[in-house]
Amino acid sequence: MSCLLSRRVFGQMLASASVFLGGQMFLPSACLAQNISSSGLKRYKGPNIILIRYGGGVRRRETIDPSHSFSPYMMNVLAPSGTLFSNMTIAQFRGNETDHAQGTINLLTGRYKAYRAEKKETFADILQPTSPTLFEYFRKTYDIPVHESLIINGEDRLQDESMNFAQHRAYGINYRAEFLSYSKYKAYIIQRDLERDDLEDGKRDELINTLAELQIKNLTLPKPQDYPRPIQAFWEKWERFYKDDKRLQPRGDRLSTEIALWALRELQPKLMMVNYQDPDFVHFGIESHYTRGIAEIDRGIQLIMRSVETNPFYRENTVVAIVPDCGRDDNPLMSIPYQHHFSSRSSHEIFALFSGSGIAKNKIITKEVDQISVAATLAKLMNFEAPFTEGPVLEEVLI
């Protein structure tokens, strides 16, 4: 009869116990009691937040007006399971622009005009926040590695990829979010390839030129080795799947959705923002670009929500917040009334939808609320202090 506790099994148990107890000896006892990580920061348990910028500027009429909406999933499925603020506005005062970068910074910082132009470009200045972003508050409060706080960006607005941290002494680059976008991927593989010695001169020049083009609109393009390992692995895997060929990848806002889905699966971010942009093509006069753009965002939201529901990491521990960066015009003197740069009343009129764990269901709030309240509300949901935000918390979302 053999002994149940063999010498080998006993050895394994002893080794495990010594590693466990030994490890504990070097941690302060308070860490164990308060769930604090080795870095001295609290561990974050949820809820995970997905902030969707219903971007490119959209009007209420084509999004949340039930009789004219091109966003059936959001209106018929998501809105009944959450709280809809149908009268959110961007404050109207001199110099408060209704534009994509500005709207994104309003959402990220919870303040108006909290930015400065870091680089002047002909049609699009590169703006950088001057007040801390949600990501910075989040990472300063909790022990969150950079690859778990992500911003997904589209192909068309590279200039927005400098909004992941603020020019602020107490916060800044150490608490930044990581951008995942086609331009970051492209810069990653170009810089990696440029380190190869066997590159032909012609090919090298071509890569250098492409990188230089990307750098015009990108304030930070880290070297491949400077990315955290999970991000490096993410792009390597992306490359194996899609190669270095734009034509193989989904295009436009579909690409943003695809990157977001990959990120949810591979990186499991706890705070993620997805910047949609396609409806903005209506600037150039083709109305269907607006309606198709909205429908594509709606499809993207549906896919993201499906991924959340099927992923145990996110299921019942995630809140999704959907907010446009700005509205669009409603001018009867224009045959295509969808500009947004000129501060018309309609371009200030947006909405917000919150849905998920801990969010009140089937509520429509019609009182006027402010876009900058979104940051304060998300901070409250994630239980961290955001001292520089200005908007009041939208208490109605809380159960």
Add this chain to the structure above:
Amino acid sequence: MTMMTTKFLQNFWTNKIVIIFKNIVRILSVFFTGFLFCWLPLLAPLISGWLGRHMRFAAVRTWAASSDKESKLIFFNNPSHAIYKYWPHWTTLGSEAQGEFIPAANDTLIHKAFKWLKKIIYSLRSDYSSGLLIAFNVWLLTLPLSLLFFLGWQSGWEVSFTKSYEEGSYVPLLFIFSISFLCFIMLYLPIAQARQAVHGNWKSFFDFKTIAIIARHVRFRLFVLSILTLVSSVFLMILTKIIPTLFEQIYDLDIHDRPHFNEVVSSHFFFTVLFFYILLIIIKSMNAKVYALGVMKALASGSLALSSLGEFERSILIENKLFESFQKKYKHHPYRWLNRLADYTLLFATFGIWVSFILVIIIGQFMNMNSQDWFYHPLLHLPYISISNL
């Protein structure tokens, strides 16, 4: 003596004042009748037709002004030429057609009224058909390129929206091609339109060789005309595209307060159309003068044969000897190569101005897109400004 002087002065002033007053009334009535026709697209050909006659009259005045004093006096003293001194009236027909409608002394009142009505209808019908022919000819040249322009724009943004990288290179080519050819057409258009108006014949628009010869003799004036057209188009773009886009902000309006909104819009477009109409008359007058001078210079230099003139031109210039005195004072340029250099330089500069003209259209479309604006420009095709239906 004093009494005689006073009486003379009194008569003089009275007559002068009456004449001036009559002229003012005449000009205002002609002007505002045209202004009324600016408001409906279906009536716009009437203005085109009338402007055609206006150009014809302006050309005659230029020919008279370019000859010596004596010839000019003789010309205008001829009763059948007196009408060319002024703007054409809406009921003024070509001198050859007038007689039919002049009431006879023994006509009854009803008969007179009937003839007067017939004259108005005949005149309007004639203006309408010539206006349509002017627009038709311009469209014949511009429409295929406008279509390419439109397709280039549509497909270009479609490629951008769908990220169709595979087709990305075709679109800029389509755009560059259509813009370049439209600019070449714009180099041709002013002289061709004036020629059609002066001849009163749509076929004259397509005398390519003659038109090129005439244009070569008035390059600088055509350059100035193109600048005037460009500046006018910029003002029109601001008034019809940019200000309507910013209406709410400029006038601090609530677009939901429709009665007040419509009131402000109506007032804005009233002045816009008025401004446009004035600009159009100025441009067309200048265009006619440039053409008239071009014809005389081309004739005087020997580049243009007398046989290339229309019947009307021959009767005014040759039979009334207006050209004769012009030819006497015309000086040939001593340095041919210098002339040619200036010719090409001005041609190139004018081409650049027309490129800017097209760019103004594109900027207007960026600000406030309207598909019909690819095919139609109020300064070129039909004098009508589209106002959104409120």
